[in-house]
Amino acid sequence: MKVKKMHPDAVLPKYAKKGDSGFDLVAVEDVVIEPGETKLVKTGLAFDIPEGFEIQVRPRSGITLKTKLRVQLGTIDSNYRGEIGVIVDNIYEDAGIVVEEQxxxxxxxxxxxxxxxxxxxxxxxxxxxxxxxxxxQGILAPVVRAEFKEVDKLSESDRGSNGYGSTGVKYTEEV
Structure with a gap:
């Protein structure tokens, strides 16, 4: 896949280990994120994504586990040629305690x-x-496009319109 550096310090994507499905997306500048803030973290990269594919932007599990930062899922369409940014939230509640400057x-x-x-x-x-x-991390994934047809009635299923926790939380072996 073709990649263009939009910033001289951008890091070309790579997979950290053999078998990884996601490639690294690296910050190209320092960003401070205050409690409750959402910021766009620039990568300095643009991609020529093949038609029929997308790049899915996903969190890194270590950051999610060890910090209060949350990377928002993102979709980069195949026809987008601009710089990729990563949307990051700091979900800490503001404690109102400010560190004094030294x-x-x-x-x-x-x-x-x-x-x-x-x-x-x-x-x-x-x-x-x-x-x-x-x-x-970025995941290159195929995209399936649907054709939509308005109907008066949908087909029947065992589940019907039951959703939002209707199957419970306890594991059962019934399928």
Whole structure:
């Protein structure tokens, strides 16, 4: 698949290990995300996605498990040629505790589970994504397109219109 660097520091995508389904999407700039904020993290990359495919942007499990950052699922259509961005939420509730500046620098949480110094005055539950951090993964997936036909009635099924938890949470072997 053709990839264009839109920024000189962009990192070309690669699969971390043989057998991985997702390739790394890497931040091209530092981004501080305050509690309750949503930010777009740029990758500096654009793709020439083959017709009949999409790139699905997905979270990295380690970031989801170890931080309060949530990468939002995204779809990159085959006809899009702009820079790929990753939408990231900081779901921490604002504790209202601000770290006092020490000179011009302040310590902020990182996605690696430690803290790092940044310019400014930030909440203790802020996060910094550093340039070069692997922030999300991309999955190249086939797209099936449907033709839609309006009808007065849908076919019957065992489930019918029961949804939203109607099958319960306890595992059963009935199929």
């Amino acid at each position: 000179g011009d620098m302040c310590r902020v949480n990182t996605i690696k589970g430690d803290t790092d110094e940044v310019l400014g005055n930030y909440n203790v539950t802020s996060y910094i994504i550093r340039k070069g951090d692997r922030i999300a």
